[in-house]
Amino acid sequence: xxxxxxxxxxxxxxxxPAESPDGVDxxxxxxxxxxxxxxxxxxxxxxxxxxxxxxxxRVAER
Amino acid sequence: xxxxxxxxxxxxxRALLRHRVDxxxxxxxxxxLEGAPILTLDLDVLYDKAPENLGRLLAALRELNACYRDPxxxxxxxxxxxxxxxxxxxxxxxxxxxxxxxxxxxGQTYQDLVDRTVSYELGEVRVRVxxxxxxxxxxxxxxxxxxxxxxxxxxxxxxxxxxxxxxxLLGQKEDGK
Numbered sequence: 001x002x003x004x005x006x007x008x009x010x011x012x013x014x015x016x017p018a019e020s021p022d023g024v025d026x027x028x029x030x031x032x033x034x035x036x037x038x039x040x041x042x043x044x045x046x047x048x049x050x051x052x053x054x055x056x057x058r059v060a061e062r
Numbered sequence: 063x064x065x066x067x068x069x070x071x072x073x074x075x076r077a078l079l080r081h082r083v084d085x086x087x088x089x090x091x092x093x094x095l096e097g098a099p100i101l102t103l104d105l106d107v108l109y110d111k112a113p114e115n116l117g118r119l120l121a122a123l124r125e126l127n128a129c130y131r132d133p134x135x136x137x138x139x140x141x142x143x144x145x146x147x148x149x150x151x152x153x154x155x156x157x158x159x160x161x162x163x164x165x166x167x168x169g170q171t172y173q174d175l176v177d178r179t180v181s182y183e184l185g186e187v188r189v190r191v192x193x194x195x196x197x198x199x200x201x202x203x204x205x206x207x208x209x210x211x212x213x214x215x216x217x218x219x220x221x222x223x224x225x226x227x228x229x230x231l232l233g234q235k236e237d238g239k
Contacts, residue, residue: 024218028099033223037095037182037191044094045071047101052068 069158074105074126075187077157081122084110086179087191088166088200093212095182096194098219100212104159108192109145110172111164116145119162126155167200175200194220 018027032040071091078085087095090102109119123140130138131152140151140162151162165171179190192200198216201209 020214020218022214022218024214025099026218026222029097029215029219029222032094032099033097033219033226035097038184040094040097041071041091041184044091044102048068048071048103051101051103 069104069160071105072184072187073157074155074160075184075189077126078107078119078122079187079189081118081125083119083122084112084115084172085119085190086172086175087189088163088175088197089161090212092192093194093197093216093219095191096180096197096219097223098194098212098216100215104161106161106163106166108163108166108172108175110176111146113146116142119145123153123155123162126157126160128153128155128160130154131159167203170200170203194223 016026018025020026032043035043075087085107086092087105088108089104089106090100091105093100094102109115120140120142128140130136130140131154132138140153144151145162145164149164151164153160153162166175175192175196176190178193178196180193182189182191194216198213198220201213201216
């Protein structure tokens with residue numbers, strides 16, 4: 001008798017591509033588009049501050 | 063105030079607004095505000111060259127202790143004559159690197175681009191930001207290596223942003239049926 005299909009038999013839906021054909025990370029763009037403009041500016045400020053800390057050899061306490 | 067090791071974007075914008083400077087946010091910060099994940103280490107603004115605005119801009123720059131980022135290490139401060147005649151002012155300030163531009167792309171001015179902006183509220187600050195399609199156009203016109211390097215990300219962001227807006231409009235239309 002044929003057994004009912006196990007969950008593992010069901011094919012997974014394909015992941016949407018994480019990169020464009022020319023190598024652009026689409027997940028990063030999706031993420032920034034999901035933020036408000038103020039959050040985007042704060043994100044940029046965090047990156048810049050983080051880079052300055054790295055440049056100065058300091059590690060910020062989080 | 064000591065010169066900042068990293069740029070303070072909101073602080074620079076507040077200083078310009080406090081002096082009622084007419085300017086547009088352009089370049090990497092405009093791209094980031096429009097949703098493109100672009101890292102930039104300075105703030106680029108395009109200023110209106112109207113005489114009354116030059117005075118306000120100069121007052122803001124003085125408050126920020128701005129001077130040119132001179133490779134020879136000389137201390138050169140901006141003045142009205144320079145703001146009126148030069149196209150590009152790469153400055154260091156108490157709040158980090160500030161690029162004050164009279165023109166961008168292939169010679170486009172504040173007046174040419176002011177209608178291609180989006181108004182963004184950033185906390186208590188409201189600024190005009192060059193829209194992403196115009197950022198892309200000005201970088202294509204400039205056609206420098208550093209501009210070409212980010213164009214792929216900017217164009218992909220514009221495509222995805224346009225798609226998100228189209229999906230939103232379609233959803234609203236279907237909800238209204």
